[in-house]
Amino acid sequence: MNKEPLYKSFFHAFAGIIACIKKERNMQIHCCITAAVIAAGFLLKISRLEWMICLLLFALVMSLELVNTAIEATVDLVTEERKPLAKLAKDAAAGAVLISAIVSALIGIMIFAPKGLELVQHWMRLL
Numbered sequence: 557m558n559k560e561p562l563y564k565s566f567f568h569a570f571a572g573i574i575a576c577i578k579k580e581r582n583m584q585i586h587c588c589i590t591a592a593v594i595a596a597g598f599l600l601k602i603s604r605l606e607w608m609i610c611l612l613l614f615a616l617v618m619s620l621e622l623v624n625t626a627i628e629a630t631v632d633l634v635t636e637e638r639k640p641l642a643k644l645a646k647d648a649a650a651g652a653v654l655i656s657a658i659v660s661a662l663i664g665i666m667i668f669a670p671k672g673l674e675l676v677q678h679w680m681r682l683l
Contacts, residue, residue: 576625582653583621590614593664600671609667613660620656624649 576583593610602610627649631642 573622576622580621580625583618583625586614586618586621586657590618593668596668596672600668600675602667602671606667609663613656613663617653617656617660620649620653624653 577587593614597607597610628646631645635642
């Protein structure tokens, strides 16, 4: 069995990511939230550990969104009929993304709320 060169595998992977960003509204939302969190991280000077946690959460949510998109596309390819198992597959994949997004948001609040409150208190003292 002849395998294609490694760089082609990377090319296909990046093509999948880009296609998902272009086509999937939820992935676009995740990208916007990621950009906002990165900006807030620089503004609030989060620690190295907090950056690592944020990066892991970005990867978790976006990876699950990619898997969700793959599952939805595969189910749609296999059947256009409404079938209970097809619905379960799609709903379960979407649920995985939702759980990761909710937990990520809660962790984000735990990281950013104290720092934001500190910044607001600092501004109040200046007034």
